[in-house]
Amino acid sequence: MEVQNARRWAPRGTRAWLAAAAALAIASGVRLLLHPFIGPFLPGSAFCIAASLVEYFFGLAPALTVMLLGLCIADYLFVPPYADITVFDRADLALVISYPLVTLLVIVLIERLRRSQFRAELIASVAQSRYEMLLRHDNERMLARRAVDETHRLLRHLSHHHKTFIFIQALERNALQPVDDLKPQSALPRLPNEIAPGPRFADADPDDIARLSKALWPGSHRVRMKSGDGAAKLTECVCERFTTHAGDFLVLRIGT
Numbered sequence: 001m002e003v004q005n006a007r008r009w010a011p012r013g014t015r016a017w018l019a020a021a022a023a024l025a026i027a028s029g030v031r032l033l034l035h036p037f038i039g040p041f042l043p044g045s046a047f048c049i050a051a052s053l054v055e056y057f058f059g060l061a062p063a064l065t066v067m068l069l070g071l072c073i074a075d076y077l078f079v080p081p082y083a084d085i086t087v088f089d090r091a092d093l094a095l096v097i098s099y100p101l102v103t104l105l106v107i108v109l110i111e112r113l114r115r116s117q118f119r120a121e122l123i124a125s126v127a128q129s130r131y132e133m134l135l136r137h138d139n140e141r142m143l144a145r146r147a148v149d150e151t152h153r154l155l156r157h158l159s160h161h162h163k164t165f166i167f168i169q170a171l172e173r174n175a176l177q178p179v180d181d182l183k184p185q186s187a188l189p190r191l192p193n194e195i196a197p198g199p200r201f202a203d204a205d206p207d208d209i210a211r212l213s214k215a216l217w218p219g220s221h222r223v224r225m226k227s228g229d230g231a232a233k234l235t236e237c238v239c240e241r242f243t244t245h246a247g248d249f250l251v252l253r254i255g256t
Contacts, residue, residue: 009118010059020062023050027066028073035078040091043078044070044099048106055107056114067103074099147245154242154249164254165198166223166237167209169216171248200225200254205232216250225254 047070
């Protein structure tokens with residue numbers, strides 16, 4: 001995968017240049033402290049380390065700046081004759097050749113490693129995003145399949161218990177519209193709380209219908225139903241819940 005932003009891994013702004021200036025000042029101070037003990041030995045080592053650290057944390061441009069300024073400071077202060085720019089001898093030539101060569105090699109290797117690391121992080125982030133999208137898609141597909149299965153179960157339930165069906169209540173507004181298509185609109189009048197009557201709705205006691213329409217839950221219920229002689233009789237009824245793509249429904253029927 002080609003990642004165009006891999007080279008932009010380093011932080012930008014004044015913070016990087018302030019860190020580069022601080023690294024250059026610390027390297028100069030450390031080298032000054034060590035100068036009485038080691039003299040002109042390895043005059044650019046401290047600046048090479050400083051440039052490498054700046055490269056690792058802040059990128060190529062600040063590291064190259066530290067390298068070039070460190071070369072000037074090292075040649076001026078730590079290569080004899082000290083604090084004299086009029087003389088250019090073999091010690092100066094060795095510093096000018098060896099110090100930039102080693103420092104550039106280290107900087108380039110660190111830059112390549114940091115770009116590879118940043119590229120891997122970007123690819124991992126994209127892969128994580130795609131994985132989450134796939135998970136969401138799978139979850140939505142499973143929910144849709146479950147809703148379709150529940151819809152089919154509801155239709156089979158209504159057809160199987162058609163003669164014992166009292167009413168169906170929708171838990172979401174306008175969710176009864178798909179159920180209305182099962183019968184002519186005049187056969188299913190709208191009632192409070194989104195209730196659609198069934199074949200045995202007229203036999204149920206109106207007070208029980210009003211009570212259940214406000215507090216219906218899945219389980220067993222006792223409803224007063226008209227018998228053959230017209231007298232009301234307590235009848236065991238069953239309420240079941242169905243979750244479909246159109247919403248949740250509660251179906252009340254006479255228990256069999």
